Amino acid sequence: MEKQLAARLEMKRISIAFPGVQALSGVDFAAEGGRAHALIGANGAGKSTLMKVLAGAYGHYTGTIHIDGQEAPIRTPKDAKRHGVQIVYQEVDTALIPNLTVAENIMLERTVHDMKGRQWINWGELHRSAQAVLERMNVQVPTRKLVQELTLAEKQMVLIARSMTLDCRFLVLDEPTAPLSQAETEQLFKLVRLLKAEGVGVIFISHRLPELYEICEDITIMRDGKLVVRDEIARIPQPKVVEHMLGAKLDGQFPQAERTVGDIGFEAKNITDPGKVDGVNLAVRAGEIIGLAGLVGAGKTELCRALFGASPSATGDIIVRGRKLRVGSPHDAVRGGLALVPEERRREGVFVGESVGDNLTAAVLSRFAAWGSWLSRKKEKAAAAEMIASLGIKTPSERSLVRNLSGGNQQKVAIGKWLLADADVYIFDEPTKGVDVGAKRDIYELVAGLAARGKCVLYASSELPELLGLTDRMYVMYDGTIRKELVTKDTSEEEILLYSTGGMAK
Amino acid sequence: MKTAVELRERRAFNVVELLYKYGTLLTILVLVAVFGTMADGFLNGSNVINILRSISIVTIIAIGLTVSLAVGGFDLSVGSAATLANAVVISMFVWHGQNLFVGIAVAIAICLAIGLLNAFLVTSFNIQDMLMTLATMFVIQGAALTYTKGATISENMVMPSGDFATGLIPDVFSKLGSVPWIIIIMLIVVASVHIFLNYTKHGRYMYMIGGNPEAAKLTGIAVKRYRLAAYLLSALFAGIGGIVLASRVMTAEVNAGAPYLMDAVAAAFIGFSVFGAGKPNAFGTFVGAVLIGILSNGLVMLSVPYYAMDIVKGSVLALALAITYYKRQHA
Numbered sequence: 146m147e148k149q150l151a152a153r154l155e156m157k158r159i160s161i162a163f164p165g166v167q168a169l170s171g172v173d174f175a176a177e178g179g180r181a182h183a184l185i186g187a188n189g190a191g192k193s194t195l196m197k198v199l200a201g202a203y204g205h206y207t208g209t210i211h212i213d214g215q216e217a218p219i220r221t222p223k224d225a226k227r228h229g230v231q232i233v234y235q236e237v238d239t240a241l242i243p244n245l246t247v248a249e250n251i252m253l254e255r256t257v258h259d260m261k262g263r264q265w266i267n268w269g270e271l272h273r274s275a276q277a278v279l280e281r282m283n284v285q286v287p288t289r290k291l292v293q294e295l296t297l298a299e300k301q302m303v304l305i306a307r308s309m310t311l312d313c314r315f316l317v318l319d320e321p322t323a324p325l326s327q328a329e330t331e332q333l334f335k336l337v338r339l340l341k342a343e344g345v346g347v348i349f350i351s352h353r354l355p356e357l358y359e360i361c362e363d364i365t366i367m368r369d370g371k372l373v374v375r376d377e378i379a380r381i382p383q384p385k386v387v388e389h390m391l392g393a394k395l396d397g398q399f400p401q402a403e404r405t406v407g408d409i410g411f412e413a414k415n416i417t418d419p420g421k422v423d424g425v426n427l428a429v430r431a432g433e434i435i436g437l438a439g440l441v442g443a444g445k446t447e448l449c450r451a452l453f454g455a456s457p458s459a460t461g462d463i464i465v466r467g468r469k470l471r472v473g474s475p476h477d478a479v480r481g482g483l484a485l486v487p488e489e490r491r492r493e494g495v496f497v498g499e500s501v502g503d504n505l506t507a508a509v510l511s512r513f514a515a516w517g518s519w520l521s522r523k524k525e526k527a528a529a530a531e532m533i534a535s536l537g538i539k540t541p542s543e544r545s546l547v548r549n550l551s552g553g554n555q556q557k558v559a560i561g562k563w564l565l566a567d568a569d570v571y572i573f574d575e576p577t578k579g580v581d582v583g584a585k586r587d588i589y590e591l592v593a594g595l596a597a598r599g600k601c602v603l604y605a606s607s608e609l610p611e612l613l614g615l616t617d618r619m620y621v622m623y624d625g626t627i628r629k630e631l632v633t634k635d636t637s638e639e640e641i642l643l644y645s646t647g648g649m650a651k
Numbered sequence: 652m653k654t655a656v657e658l659r660e661r662r663a664f665n666v667v668e669l670l671y672k673y674g675t676l677l678t679i680l681v682l683v684a685v686f687g688t689m690a691d692g693f694l695n696g697s698n699v700i701n702i703l704r705s706i707s708i709v710t711i712i713a714i715g716l717t718v719s720l721a722v723g724g725f726d727l728s729v730g731s732a733a734t735l736a737n738a739v740v741i742s743m744f745v746w747h748g749q750n751l752f753v754g755i756a757v758a759i760a761i762c763l764a765i766g767l768l769n770a771f772l773v774t775s776f777n778i779q780d781m782l783m784t785l786a787t788m789f790v791i792q793g794a795a796l797t798y799t800k801g802a803t804i805s806e807n808m809v810m811p812s813g814d815f816a817t818g819l820i821p822d823v824f825s826k827l828g829s830v831p832w833i834i835i836i837m838l839i840v841v842a843s844v845h846i847f848l849n850y851t852k853h854g855r856y857m858y859m860i861g862g863n864p865e866a867a868k869l870t871g872i873a874v875k876r877y878r879l880a881a882y883l884l885s886a887l888f889a890g891i892g893g894i895v896l897a898s899r900v901m902t903a904e905v906n907a908g909a910p911y912l913m914d915a916v917a918a919a920f921i922g923f924s925v926f927g928a929g930k931p932n933a934f935g936t937f938v939g940a941v942l943i944g945i946l947s948n949g950l951v952m953l954s955v956p957y958y959a960m961d962i963v964k965g966s967v968l969a970l971a972l973a974i975t976y977y978k979r980q981h982a
Contacts, residue, residue, distance in 0.1 A: 455869060479871025493869050498862045498929070507859060507870045514852040562870065 152178030152213055152229070152314045152346055159198055159208035168194045169206070169370045176363070178314060181337060181347040183357040183378055186367035187390050187609070187642075192350050195367070196317045199348075200232040201225035212314070226254070229314035233321065237300045243293035248275035250292050251306045278306045282336055298329035305336065315346045322356060323442040334360050352440040354383050354646040366390060387642045391609070399614030400593040406617070407431035409467075411570040411601040413452055416461035421447035423625045425461075429570070429601040434592060436612040436619030436633070437605035440645050444625035445605040446488050449574045452603075453485040454478040465569055479508060482569035486560050486576050488605075494559035495547050502529035502543035504558050508566040532561045537587060553584025560591055570601045577611065589615055609638045623647050667977070672927035674974050675935075678967070679942050686949035693952055704830055706944035707837035708733075708896050712908070713915035713922075713936045714844050715888030720919055720931035721848060722881040723861035724773060724780040729889035729915060731791035732765050733908030736893025738795050741804045741820065741903040748818040755894055762890030763883055765791060770882035774875045792906060804903040820901055828899030836895060840888060845933035857881055858930060917964065918943055921971040929975075942967065 156174040160167070169191045176182040186192045198206045204220040211217060217228045225232070234240060241250055248271050249256070255274075256266070275288045284302045286295065292303060301321055308316055318337075322330045337347050337360055351357055357364065357378065364378040366389040373389045374381065381389075410431040415424050422444050429435045439445050451459035454472035463470045463481075470481040478485070487493035495504050506513060506525050513525045529543040536557045540550055547558055556576060563571060573592065577585045592615060596602050606612055612619055613633060621629045621644040629644040670677075686693045712729050719726035736758040743754035765787070772783045802808070808816045826832050848854035856877050860867040868874050893908055900907070921942060922928075922935025943964060950960055 453869070474873070475869050476871050476873045485869055487866075487869055492863070493865045496859050496862045496866055499859065503855065503859075507855075507867075507872075510852045510855060518851040518853055520850050520852055520855065 151180075151344065153211075154199075154230075154315050154346060155211040156195070156199060157209045157211070159195065159206055159210075161194060161198060161203055161206040167370060169198070171208070172367070172370070172372045173375075174199075174365060174372065175375070176315060176346045176348055178344045178346040179341050180363060181341055181349055181361040183361035183364040184348055184350045184367070185352070185354075185357065185364065185386065185390065186373075190367040190390070191370040192367050193319060194370075196232060196319060196348065196350065199225065199230055199315075200317060201230075226311055229312040230317070231308035231311060231313045231315070232317040233301065233304045233308065233319065235320045235323065237297065237304055240304055241292050241300055243291070245292060246288065247286055247290050247292060247295070247303055248272045248288035250303050251275040251278055251288070252310060253307060255310050274310070275306070278309050282306055282309060283339060284332075284336065296329075297324050298326075298332065301325075301333065302336070313345055315348065316340060317348045317350070319350045320352065320442070321349075322351060322353060330356065352442075352646060354386060354648055358383070383646075383648055384639060384643065387639050387646070387648075390642065391638045400590050404432050404434075404596055404617065406433050407599060410465065411603070412462075412464040414462040414464070416448065416451050416459065416463075418447055418451045418456050418459040421456075421625055422451050422459065425620075425622075425627050427603075427620055427627065429603055431599045431601055432596050433618070434596045434602040434604055434616045436616035437603060437622060438609070438612050438619050438631075438641050438645060439605075439607065439622030441607055443622040443645065445607070445622055446574055447625070448622065449485060449487070449572050449603070449605055452478075452572060453483055455485070479566070479568070483572065484508070484563035484566055484568035484570065485572045486556075486563060486574060488574040488578065490552070490556055490559055490579075495555050495562075497546070497548040497555075499547060500544045501533065501538065501540050501547055501550070501558055502526060504547050505529045505532050505543075505561050505565055508562050528565060532565055536561050536564075536591070551584075553580040553587075556580050556584065556588065557591075560588065564591070564595075568600070570603070571595055572603045572605070574605045575607065576604075577606070577608065609641055612641065613638065621645055668927070671924050671974055675921055675925050675938055675942060675971065679938070679945060682942070682945050682949060686945070686952065690949060690952035693949060698948070698952075700830055700834070702941075702944045702948045703834045703837075705948065706940045707833045708892050708899070709911050709914045709918060709943070710837050710937055710940040711840050711895060712889050712892035712911050713918040713940055714840050714933055715885040715892070716915050717919045717922070717931045717933055717936045718844060718848070718857070718881050718888070719780070719885040721854075721857045721861050722878050723864060724878060724881060724885075725784065726769060726882060726885040726889075727781060727784040727912065728765065728769060728788040728791055729885060729892075730909045730912030731788045731795065732762050732886050732889035733893035733896060733911060734906055735765070735791055735795040735798070735908075736762050736890040737897040737907050738799050738804060738903040740894050740897045741901075742799070744820045744824070745804055745806055745808065745816045745818040746810075751821045751824055754821075754824070758894055759887065759890050762886045762893070765889075766883035766886030767879070769886065770879040773882065774878055788912075792909065796905065799903060799905065801905060803905065805901070824898050825901060826898070828895050828897070828901075833895055833899065836891070840891065841933050841937045844884075844888075848933055853877070853880070861930065914940075914943055914964075917968045920975070921968060924971060924975045939971075 154176045158171045159169055160171055161169045172195055174195060184192045197203055201219045201222040201224050209216055210219050212228050219225045219228060252271050252275050272288045279286060286299050286302060292300065321333060325333065340347055349361055361378050364381060365375045366373045366386060368390060407430055409428050411429040413425065413427050415426060416422055417424050425448055437445050450456045452463060454474045454477055463472050465482050472478045491497060502525060506529060513521050515521060526543060533540060533543055538554050538557045547555055576588050592602060592604060604616060616633050619631050619633060620627045621631060621641055623645060692698055712733055716726055716729050739761055740754045740758040743749040743757055769784055769787055773780050806820060810816055856872050859872060860874050860877055864874060896907060897903060918939035919931055919936045921939030922932060923930060925935035925938045928935055946963055946967060947960060950963060
């Protein structure tokens, strides 16, 4: 009988700050039971932060949360669950226990919190309850299967099922469709519709505009930690959404230079990596900076890795300076004159336990080795010192460990390694991620400097101002394919974002 | 006031830092002082030589293990490889009447084949090195047992046919396992691997692979090739250890190399922290072996029963590991 009156969730004047960042400033948000609410915004707009506040992940916000008109003081995940707010994060694996069965994972919360004085697990009942939840959701997953054997989509279903075992009045789905195939997305949508019919309010974070229009009734658009628009989704056309997401224009932090562009120096033909990249063709001229645009999960990183031979399952032709290259491994790629500055700096780009000097010379160690192996510390030191000075890396000495440098300086080390290598083709994957403003400008100048020296530069980024400020041309990726090739000076953030979100020109 | 707190913190930090860098050496000094005063003859030249001789086989085997640790691997099969090398080299002389060079060459070749097998299994199946080499450890141990038919090989042994074995172990071979050669071999192995790991391109690559395999791959280092090289070296030094062992005892006992595995592991891990290297290193491994050698020798001289020795050895290892990992967490 409670179901008759739709549940109502209101967040009022929510603000939250982290060291150095005001992540949310006075955001109002409201959602209703029985409806799906789209939450959208560019990277760093604060949508995930807002939902984490709602889920009790951050306790130090200001503002109030009301559920059904009653104030609900949510400060911990437990509070949120008690008030019927459940969240399924994008990284499903962090919330699942892979070596337990589906049933155990679904009933996890209940097993932990509702056992009271009982010491024994009733396996029959556990599986029956889990089965009942799955049937209610109309999902077929065997309850005795181990979670580690499931597909990503099935894992999501298990997590949603876990939410259903609790009081679930509002369900937050954080970019649930990013890793899903078309068919899996369809199944998820069916489930969302079912939940709506049961009176659950679904809050749906996504970058993909078309699907938001398909499944959601309402929309909230955020930008720079603030609310921009809240309305019924049908009343806002797609290009308008994009316009709202953007706002403030770029400032003059990009190096301005006329570039002299030469012949095609780098070409990739029909690059395919099953499930990640699908038939990509691209070409970069000497002295040209080519952008690789696309949202998180569009396949930019996967493409970069495939081009660099870092994905064994990738196929396709790579041509450097007219010569076809056999790229079976990054080792081959480096010998062929390619360089990759990877996205995950600490995991893939630098050796945090080694010194700055050892990091800088890592890719060209042979140059400092007599008879092919005997290292000359003196030569190494000189080269490292020169690179440290020219990149302005802030480090006490070239013997300091990279672990002790700031993110921006670590990134400069990761780039410096390849500058010493003097490659023909430079691939950058989100090089300014997690880097402060000053270091960002330095990195832009480095990239522009490479182009000025006649190198081919491929620059993958999900930051639109960066792409517009730095590149000559760009390819827009969506779902592992190249949607569109754009000339930078004739395009706009709106246009890039439209293609990035799977939209098509009018 | 704030600076006083900072100062105190820094001093506390420095003590940990100092312990970390020089703790092992300090322990050795303390042990030498204690044993030197309590046990007569501990500091005699002959006893020092005795200690060095007693640790040389462990050290050689531990150095091989160190190389496998440097690439982020863990070769548990070194003890078994030493056993097999021991059995092969003695049998070459005793059973087959081969000369010095053939005997040693065959033993080394078989060990390199073991290294190849280990590297192949570890790199192609993505199984944790320690688990994979645990399996090969058993296989090699079994192979050695099968080869010797579970018997000790020695000069003039009774063959299955009922005759006596006629082959002789060359006189020169017995030199390898006696002073000074056994110590010289150990020092050469330590020095050359130390130089290899610290002053050559290849050593640098190995440490980078051990530190961050993904970054090493994306830097263009041929990761698989270097891991293969590391396992070859590891098996090679295990083989040398087994040959020296054979020369020392002049027989091939059942599972003769097995007891050296755990001492080698202990030496290599104690060695991590020596001079603050923070990673497997040849010199540190040597120091670790010296520490274990001094402990065993001194405890024997103090008449501590042999069956209680492992308690002390284990405690020292626990202490060394505690310091290494404490430092890692608080770096």
